[in-house]
Amino acid sequence: MLDACYLKNSNLTSYELRFKCHLQLASCPMSNFFPMPSGDRWFLLTIIVFSIISFLPWMQEIQISGMALFGWMMAALMILSPAIALIRLIRHRVSNNL
Numbered sequence: 001m002l003d004a005c006y007l008k009n010s011n012l013t014s015y016e017l018r019f020k021c022h023l024q025l026a027s028c029p030m031s032n033f034f035p036m037p038s039g040d041r042w043f044l045l046t047i048i049v050f051s052i053i054s055f056l057p058w059m060q061e062i063q064i065s066g067m068a069l070f071g072w073m074m075a076a077l078m079i080l081s082p083a084i085a086l087i088r089l090i091r092h093r094v095s096n097n098l
Contacts, residue, residue, distance in 0.1 A: 039088060040088070043085070047077070047081055050073070051077065054073040054074060055070075
């Protein structure tokens, strides 16, 4: 696309040409990111929200079986997060026959 831009605007100065081609490329609907499945987005959002809630000050005061709720939530996050990620990976591979 950039080569076509240079060819169409060969009568412009170097600065004008670069500016015009930059504007054409900026308006291109291409994304700079890889597509992310919606399930992965929800998984990531859930982990982030769970982590934020875990670090709230009142979570460190609540005790369950002699351990702070913060510790229980971090243990759950440490065990469930990789397990759910592996389950999602296996389901994706099975559904795509990889």
